[in-house]
Amino acid sequence: MIWIWIAFIGFVLLMLALDLGVFHRRAHVVSIREAAIWSSVWIGLGLAFSVFVYFAYENKLLGLGTVPDPVDGLLNSGARATQKYLLGYVVEKSLSVDNIFVIAVIFDYFSVPRRYQHRVLFWGILGALVLRGLMIALGARLVAEFHWVLYLFAIFLILTALKMLFLESKPADPGRNMLVRLARRILPITDKLHGQRFVLRAGSEASRQGEVPGEAAEPDPVVDRARPGALLLTPLALALIVVETSDVIFAVDSIPAIFAITADPFLVFTSNVFAVLGLRSLYFALAGMVARFRYLKAALALVLLVVGVKMLLAGCLKLALGEHFNLYLLAVVLAILSAGITVSVLGERRDKESRGNR
Structure with missing residues (x-):
């Protein structure tokens, strides 16, 4: 099988x-x-x-x-x-x-x-x-x-x-998500989007590119303060974390339904x-x-x-x-x-x- x-x-x-x-x-x-x-x-x-x-x-x-x-x-x-x-x-x-x-x-x-x-x-x-x-x-x-x-x-x-x-019932505050708060404690989070990237390496070419391809990135204090080579999460990564966890929460309701x-x-x-x-x-x-x-x-x-x-x-x-x-x-x-x-x-x-x- x-x-x-x-x-x-x-x-x-x-x-x-x-x-x-x-x-x-x-x-x-x-x-x-x-x-x-x-x-x-x-x-x-x-x-x-x-x-x-x-x-x-x-x-x-x-x-x-x-x-x-x-x-x-x-x-x-x-x-x-x-x-x-x-x-x-x-x-x-x-x-x-x-x-x-x-x-x-x-x-x-x-x-x-x-x-x-x-x-x-x-x-x-x-x-x-x-x-x-x-x-x-x-x-x-x-x-x-x-x-x-x-x-x-x-x-x-x-x-x-x-x-x-x-x-x-009201939608939960995404900012209070446990995994998001944990991610913010462990890794620095960029203030700006850097294209469609979820993770960024400080000092790399990608960190100097803006949201629109071919344009320079706007000043980002988090990226500027990070040591070269350090990994940083972007706001897109935080959104992904919350989307992932929200689906798990919904699965707790839906999966028992299919087992019925x-x-x-x-x-x-x-x-x-x-x-x-x-x-x-x-x-x-x-x-x-x-x-x-x-x-x-x-x-x-x-x-x-x-x-x-x-x-x-x-x-x-x-x-x-x-x-x-x-x-x-x-x-x-x-x-x-x-x-x-x-x-x-x-x-x-x-x-x-x-x-x-x-």
């Missing part, structure tokens, strides 16, 4: 190399049109992968689907695996949208120019994939050996959903990867509009609530709805998200009309 993992990770690395090394080689402002195209590409790849999932599990390719899923105790056939993958993908994708609010706050706090935001998100999400992989491996092992962990996940999801519904659907490591990991890979382009496509979806957070909370209840009542639901109950759950999740977006759009339109009538 290891070969299927190697092939998938190789495919992901190839797509990321094409993304940064070819299509986004030079720093530039990502337009809404470009972001929409890339969002469509990543979503299309995520959905197309479900076809591979079906045939791979139906034909037991390289051992896939030969071990009972710890969540329901059933072998994953092609249809069953596809349902779980799609449901996991939709849940993870919808929960990742909430991260867009936080990313916007981070970029605003560190004054990251729009032309460098894609680079920060690229490396942030690459690191997030590694960290999520470790969390998924640990979670899969726990679920396989201690089935009762699923009930802890379920209670955690339900409590998180209730908190999102009834308690007002399946504990098959391959399905959990691939649905997570495709959901996260499209987050960069989704950010640029929705960053200016996401605040208008005022009821989306409530819809996401309801999704977590439904998934948590499903985890608690999986046995009863399977008896009542049959083996395709994951398909029904997918329909419910899509309906909740669609309702949240529709009500938000209608509310925004009503507000515009009321302002126009004044």
Whole structure:
């Protein structure tokens, strides 16, 4: 089975190399049109992968689907695996949208120019994939050996959903991030951006270049005081640290949600990867509009609530709805998200009309 993992990770690395090394080689402002195209590409790849999932599990390719899923105790056939993958993908994708609010706050706090935001998100999400992989491996092992962990996940999801519904939460202050404060104690931080660099060596040619290629850097007291050869972090590195840690925090909510659907490591990991890979382009496509979806957070909370209840009542639901109950759950999740977006759009339109009538 290891070969299927190697092939998938190789495919992901190839797509990321094409993304940064070819299509986004030079720093530039990502337009809404470009972001929409890339969002469509990543979503299309995520959905197309479900076809591979079906045939791979139906034909037991390289051992896939030969071990009972710890969540329901059933072998994953092609249809069953596809349902779980799609449901996991939709849940993870919808929960990742909430991260867009936080990313916007981070970029605003560190004054990251729009032309460098894609680079920060690229490396942030690459690191997030590694960290999520470790969390998924640990979670899969726990679920396989201690089935009762699923009930802890379920209670955690339900409590998180209730908190999102009834308690007002504000984005954390990026400057109070523990890793950022630690970095500021250990290494000097430049006052100015030096192009798209995360790390700078004092006295080097790069330290004398400004934010715009070919121009000299503005006076930077931190760089001037540093001894030649010393390493310095730039504000871009601090933004990357906070983006990385914020994704880990969100993963604490989202990864238990996928384990409510399946504990098959391959399905959990691939649905997570495709959901996260499209987050960069989704950010640029929705960053200016996401605040208008005022009821989306409530819809996401309801999704977590439904998934948590499903985890608690999986046995009863399977008896009542049959083996395709994951398909029904997918329909419910899509309906909740669609309702949240529709009500938000209608509310925004009503507000515009009321302002126009004044």
